[in-house]
Amino acid sequence: MANSNNKKGNRKRKIITTVIILLFLFINLTHTAVSREHEAVRMAGGVLGKLEKSKLGSFFLKLFTKENFEFAQRVYFSLFVWYGTNNIAEDINKHFVDYILKNPNIHTSVTYNLIRYFVSILYPLYILAIIVTGLYILFMPASPLGRARAKSLFGKLIISMVLVSMSPYLMITLLTFTQQITKEILGDPESPRGYVKIATEEFTSALYKMRNIIILGNTPNLILGGGAFLETSPFHELEKFGEWFHHNEWVEIETVWTAPPLLFIVLLIIGIYGLIAFRYFMLILWAILLPFTIFFSSFEFTKGIGRTMLEQTLLWSFLQVFYAIIIIVFAIGITVAPQDIYNNYGIGLNLNVIENYLGHSIGGGSSGGENPFFISIFTLSGVFLLFLGPIIMFTFFQKLLPP
Secondary structure, X not given: OHHHHHXXXXXXXXXXXXXXXXXXXXXXXXXXXXXXXXXXXXXOOOHHHHHXXXXXXXXXXXXXXXXXXXXXXXXXXHHHHHHHHHHHHHHHHHHHHHHHHOOOOOOOHXXXXXXXXXXXXXXXXXXXXXXXXXXXXXXXXXXXXXXXXXXXXXXXXXXXXXXXXXXXXHHHHHHHHHHHHHHHHHEOOOOEOHHHHXXXXXXXXXXXXXXXXXXXXXXXXXHHXXXXXXXXXXXXXXXXXXXXXXXXXXXOOOXXXXXXXXXXXXXXXXXXXXXXXXXXXXXXXXXXXXXXXXXXXXXXXXXXXXXXXXXXXXXXXXXXXXXXXXXXXXXXXXXXXXXXXXXXXXXXXXXXXXXHHHOOOOOOOOOOOOOOOEEEHHHHHHHHXXXXXHHHHHHHHOOOOOO
């Protein structure tokens, strides 16, 4: 039953997404056709020119003006932000722990076959190195120290050859180990820990607030900047009022001004989806290269390359554990944050300031509940911490392996 509901929900989302894309294409293509830069299309011999001669066609052409399409673009932009942000927030709320716990399946035919292929390439090299080392020990005159090193290398080659043959299973064991540690910290996806819920609610709340800020920023243009649209509506008497505000730019807010809150949404998407997906692909890469990592670590002159490759493999594997630690730090920070700083320092429309000025609660301020247009500096810091997590980890934990 649950699978059936999920399929219906996914189908509904695909239909809505398709409609939004088609609406976007329609608005922009028609906007181009009727723009002032393409007035030549309106010549008497053109399609638009013929439509203008008829009463009904003239009425519709008044609707399809450049100004009206600019107004429609703003409406579309607001709807797109609303729908997209809601979907992202809902997905994060449901699957946040799932995404952090996600690891690639090394047993898939393509990945496993590639690893086995590289193992088959390395086998002849191992056999050659073992034969040369054995001949050196048996027949070449050398100092006791040189013979001891040759015997040590011979043992390393045997062990390394066995480890290379087991490399797919070694990678699976490593990923299972890091996944179990992360699960102990975050809990199961169905029943996450309390601090995970705090962090998830904070992230989703920040997305909804950014959505509200973007919509609020476009509202003045939608109401007062659509003078040309009002001209063709029953409220045409409001045209002069709207144009007066529009031309004086007292409340004019361009769509580009919403770039900072959009950037915040993009950073959160990259921090949760992008970097976790990038880690997923990097793990596949280092799993495929693990035979070479073990091979290079077996020889003194390539030991540095092997150590670097092993560090990368371990760091990308343990990144999900570091993500879990970031979630704990963020949740604790939100919990113990001083309320006066949490409620008054950040970005957006701070209703506390308006309440203090008016002398009573208007809702959403310090006495009226959560502010729907204000994001605390603590939440912003948490988003950047999530986004910069891999950089922080790779900066502090590189060069930990012995030379």
